[in-house]
Amino acid sequence: MGSSSERDNIEEIHPFYYVLMKVLFKVWRQKPKKSPQLESYQLEVQAGNTILECLNRIKWEQDGSLAFRKNCRNTICGSCGMRINGRSALACKQNVGQELEMISASSNGDIPTITVAPLGNMPVIKDLVVDMSGFWDKLQEVDPYVSTKGRKIPEREFLQTPDERSQLDQTGNCIMCGACYSECNALTVNPEFVGPHALAKAERMVADSRDTGTEERLDNYNQVEEGVWGCTRCYYCNAVCPMEVAPMDQISHLKEEILDRNDAQSSRAIRHRKVLIDLVKEGGWIDERKFGVYVVGNYFKDLEGLLSLAPLGLRMLTSGKFPVVFEPSEGKKEVRSLIERVQNYQLSDKALSR
Template sequence: MQVNFQIIRQSENAPPWVQSYDLEVEPGNTILDCLNQIKWEYDGTLAFRKNCRNTICGSCAMRINGRSGLACKENVAQEIARTQTLSDSGIPKITIAPLGNLPVIKDLVVDMGNFWQGLEAISPYVDSSGLPIPETEFTQSPQEREGLNLPGNCILCGACYSECNAIEVNPQFVGPHALAKANRLVTDSRDNQTSQRLEEYNSETTGVWGCTRCQYCNSVCPTGVEPLEQIGKIKQKILATHQHTKEPVSTAIRHRQVLVELVKSGGWIDERQFGIKVVGNSLRDLKGLASLGPLGLRMLSRGKFPWSFEPSEGTAAVRSLIESVEKSSNY
C-alpha cells in the first residue's frame, strides 16, 4: 500500500519545515521501519534516534500523528485507522514530528537535557544509609517487590514528558517520568529516606502538586506505567503524613483538605469559603487574603459571587462515599 509521510524537519535554532515522502509499505510495518526506508533509500540526511527496535530502550520516541509514542511500536495500519487522514494526492497520510517540550537538535532528534535534570532532581536511587547492614543483601517480600513493578516498567522514553501540560507552562516541573520513578523510591522498603523524599516531592510547583492531572501521560505511556496514578500515590502518602499534625501545611495540601471537607459538608464546594480557607488559610494569611481581592472584585462586578449556599440533596450519600474511600485507602 502507498502511504504519504509528512515529516517535520528542523535544524537547531531554525524554523521547522515539512518534507513529504511517498512510500510503498506493508500495513504491518512499524513507523520505524518506514523511517529506516526513507533514510536508506531516499534521504540519508534525515535524523532520528533508534536502538533496540523492540519497545525496550525508548530511544525512538516521537510524535506520530500528533501523539507521542515509540516508532518501533506503532505500525502503519494502526495509525491510518486512528487518524484516517489523506494527503493532497488522496493517499493515507502519517505525520511525524519531534517530541514536545524539548528543544530540537535536528529533525526528530531532541535535546533530552531538561528531561534528565528532572529525573536527577528526585534523587533516583535507593538510599539505604543508616540501615543495619545485612550479612548478605537487602531482601524484600514478594508483596514488597510487587509494589515496585509498575513504576519500575518506565523506560524513560520521554513520551509522557512530551505531552505534559504542566511542563508546557512551568518548565521547572520535574515531569511525570521523574515522579513515577519517585513513587518507586518512596515505596521501596530498602530506602531509608522516605520522609525526606516526601518533603522534597511536596513542592507546589516542581513536585507532585504541579501536576495538572490532564491524563495525557497515562494515555501515551508505551509500557503502562500510568504516571498520573504514581503521582496520586505520592500525594496520598504526603497527605497521610499531615493528617494528624498541627504543623502549618502548604497551600496545596490545604487545597486538597478543604475541598474534601467542604464536599463532605455540603455535597459540593461552597465557593464563599474555599478561597478564604485555602489561600487565606482561614484568615491567618493576610497576604493570601489580600491576593484574593482583585479576583473577588471581578466576580462581584460580573455577578459571579455566590451570596448563599445550598447543600446538595445527595450530601449524605456523597459524604458516605468519601468516608468509604478514606477508610479503604487507610487515609
C-alpha cells in the same frame, strides 16, 4: 515475517495486514539554528510495517540525511520516541495500520498521510533527534536510587518478599522514552516542574521497602510548582505511556502519602486538597464562600491572603456571581458516604500493604 502458519493466522484476523498500500510520510526536518520544515516521502508499505521500519526505508532508499534515534526495535530501550500524528509514541511499537485507523485516513480519496515530528518540551538537535539532557537532569532531582543508608552494610542482603517486590512492578516498567515528558502540559507552561517521568520514579523509590529515606523524599517532592503540586492532572502522560506506567497515577500516590503526613497548616497546596474534600463532604459540593477564605486566607489567619482575595471578591459581587447563600446538594448524604467509604478503603489498603 514469521512462519506461514503465523502469517495465515494474522491474515485471518487482519485481512489487510500484508496488503501493499501507498502512504505519504510527512517528516519535520530541522537543522541546528534553522527553522523546521516539513518534507514528504511516499512509500509502498504494508499495514503491519512499524513506523520505525518506514523511517529506515526513507533513510536507506530516499534521504540518507534523515536523523532519528533507534536501537532495540522491540519496545525495550525507549530510544525511538517521537510524535506520530501529533501523539508521542515509540516508532518501533506503532505500525502503519494502527495510525491509519486512528486518523480515519483516505476518506477523501487522497493518499493516506502519517506525520512524524520530534518529541515536545525538548530542544531539537536535528530532525527527530532531541536534546534529552534536561530530561535526565530532572530525573536526578528526585534522587532515583535506593537510599545510600541501605547500602552501607556490604555484607548484608536487603531481601524483599514477593508482595514487597510486586509494589514496584508497574513503576519498574518505565523505559525512560520521554513520551510522558513530551506531552506534559505542566512542563510546557512551567519549565521548573520536575516532570511526570521523574515523579513516577520517585513513587517507585517511596514504595521500595529497602529505601530508608521516605520522609526526606516526600519533603523534597512536596513542592508547589516544581514537585507533585505542579502537575495539572491532564492525564496525557497516562494516555501516551507505551509501558502502562501511568505516571499520573503515581503522582496521585505521592500526593496521598504527603497528605497523610501533613495537616492543613503545612502549605496552601495541601490545604487546597483538604479543604476541597471537607467542603464537598459537608455539603455535597463546594461552598465557594468558604473555599477561598479557608485556602488562601488560611481560615482567617493569613491577613495578606485575605486581602489578595478582595479584588476578585469585588468583581464577583458587582457582576452578581458571588453566592450570597449556600444550598447543600440534595444528595449530600450519599456524597459523604462515598467519600468516607473511599477514605476507609485507602486506610485499609495502606494497612495491608504495610
